[in-house]
Amino acid sequence: MRVLGRLRLSVASDESTSIERQREAVESWSQANGHQVIGWAEDTDVSGSVDPFDTPRLGDWLANRADDFDVIVCWKLDRLGRDAIRLNKLFGWCIDHRKTVVSCSEAIDLGTPVGRLIANVIAFLAEGELEAIRERTISSRRKLRETARWPGGRPPYGYRVVPAEQGSGKVLQIDETISHRRDCPKGSSPCECPKAHAVVRRIVDAVLDGQPLGRIARELNADGILPPADHYRVSVGKPPATEGTWRTWPLKHMLRSPTLVGHAHLGGVTVRDDQGQPVRMAEPLVSDDERELILAELDRTTGAPRERAQPAPLAGIAACFFCGTTLTLTTNKKSGRVYRYYRCPKACSSLIPADAAEELAETTFLDDYGSRDVTERVWVPGDNHETELRAALAAFDELSATAGRMTSRAAQDRLQRQLSALDARIAELESTPTREGRYEDRPTGRKYRDAWEQAAEPAERRELLKRAGITIRIGISGVGKRHQNNGGVWHAEIHSPVPLDETASLEERRKHGVPD
Ligand SMILES: [Zn+2]
Ligand SMILES: [Zn+2]
Structure with missing residues (x-):
């Protein structure tokens, strides 16, 4: 080894x-x-x-x-x-x-x-x-200051370590230094390399855009942006590692860390003060609202299958016409040729030849949507106090859960004070009218037909459908025992969050022979 x-x-x-x-x-x-x-x-x-x-x-x-x-x-x-x-x-x-x-x-x-x-x-x-x-609750000012100090080691990416303005020790500050790209001829002329905190912003925006971490890492590498460890090496006057790259795991670690919102934390758990409020260690790089979305996005993608190099063009888009289950792609090899099929895991429909299904999806989609505006799902944040209310409720739950384990009188009293303070704050927030954060489908000004034709790869087209929230249900019914003689009837139906103006019946729109 x-x-x-x-x-x-x-x-x-x-x-x-x-x-x-x-x-x-x-x-x-x-x-x-x-x-x-x-x-x-x-x-x-x-x-x-x-x-x-x-x-x-x-x-x-x-x-x-x-x-x-x-x-x-x-x-x-x-x-x-x-x-x-x-x-x-x-x-x-x-x-x-x-x-x-x-x-x-x-x-x-x-x-x-x-x-x-x-x-x-x-x-x-x-x-x-x-x-x-x-x-643990931190009540004394001295303790609070200590907690807000940076203990040493490499700072979280997007921050740098500076001496504290008051007292001794070091604190974190948003990293305003330029992170020069790997191939940047530094010093010759003003370059367009980003500041480190702008790279964090780029990553956060990409995550909120629903992009997989693997792709985000690949694009950062392709752009020559130094990964956190290398950026740190350069900041302390050392040359960057020759093969340092952005990777999925450290990205996830960075995005999950409470330092992203400037919280002091121990082992990923936010440290709270006497009032149950988070202890701030630095200026936040993202808002509380955004952090919640980031965590939700990471939870959504965790456990999901890894992004494959060549996903099926209709992966996640095509569902069974009869039962609604997502179709999966299978391949059969016969006398040296490879046949691709979509199939319903519940086998409601016979195997659906992939090429024909993709063609049908394309024509159906372009017929119905070609002249429509491309819409994109946009997150519209709620009023700020709504986020604060959720945070306060979460803190309340977190603290309540510890109540049973408290044995000392002093600890119980302190916890009671924290809970009452939070309770009062929650009541105040609840009495304020709220507007919830929500997704909106907004037109982008482009037509689907143009976007479709400009997309170079199947993956891009798939992304286009996915972002629009469009799914297509496909199925074949009435296939005879001998596939060669009876192609069956194709069914296809487009589903979209934006309702169609007229309901077009797509049944029997097209008959197609199933290849052997
Ligand atoms: Zn540069
Ligand atoms: Zn089915």
Whole structure:
């Protein structure tokens, strides 16, 4: 196996944990087990409380060079991270990416049953720590200030670390520095490279536009925009990694983080003050309303099948005429030729030849919609206090859930104060008239026929239909036993959120022979 050696040292170092001792331990373990060390993730001056994904070197390996190693080996688990929440997150990543973790001095190997047991214990501890965080309330001003300080390590993309204006420590500020593209001849003339926070905006807009993360990452790479780890390297005066790229997983991590709205957080859980309000660590990069939409969008796409290189032109658009179930594409090979069919999973209809179905979908669509305006679904945000109301209700629920676990009198009193404050705020918000956020189908001024003809690839046409919320129901009825002699009757019907002016009966619009 290919070993990535993990070496970490905080500021105050003692001999027993020196980088060299850690390196020796990893090397001798690798030698003894017949593995090869292919690289080192060495972070000095980084404390164990920093999220492994935010450490300069290890974070870079995880984000950009995950394909280069099979196992992360460290001297002790605390070299990876001190608290269970962060370790657990790293283990989760390792499982997702088929990596193992080995701690040589503690003889822990996540690849073994015992190691997995330990990982389970850590996951259990992480849950306990998260609960403790939810219960934690921060009342003193000093504590509040500390929480709003940046603890160290790589800042979230879109922010940079600056000295605090008041008192000691560092704080986050929106990153106004130019993020030069990989091929930008810096300094020669004013260039058009974007600021880092503008790149965040571009990503957020693309996500809200319903674009898959994989495509967003590909387009950023094609544009030569430096990925977060490289942008950070450049900002501290180092050259960018030669093959650093944007990837789906770090994008998701970034979009889910509460820092996007400027909240201080621990392990992804927003820290709240005495009033139950979130503690601000920085200016928000996106509004609360947008963040809610982003999370909804990520939830929607999580667990969905990966974007395939060549999806069926009617994937997600075509449904069974008889039962409404989404049709799937299947292929049959017969005497060297490949036949493509759409089929209903419930088998209401016989196999629908794909070429004919796609042609039928196109003509039906252009006949009915060709001269209509292209509409696009646009999110119209509600009045601001509606978002605030939802946030207050969520905070109320979150705090109420902890009530049962509080044992001390002081904690119960504090919780009661938070809940009353939130309750009052909710009542106030509820008495204000609200307008809910909603989707609207707006005309874009283009005609569908033009848009269709300008679209170069099937995927673009599919996107056009999808964005318009259009689906087509297709089916074949009355097919005889011998397909060659009886082609059956085709049925097709377009469904759209914008109602058709006249209802055209499309049944028996076209008869078609089924190929053998
Ligand atoms: Zn530039
Ligand atoms: Zn069906």
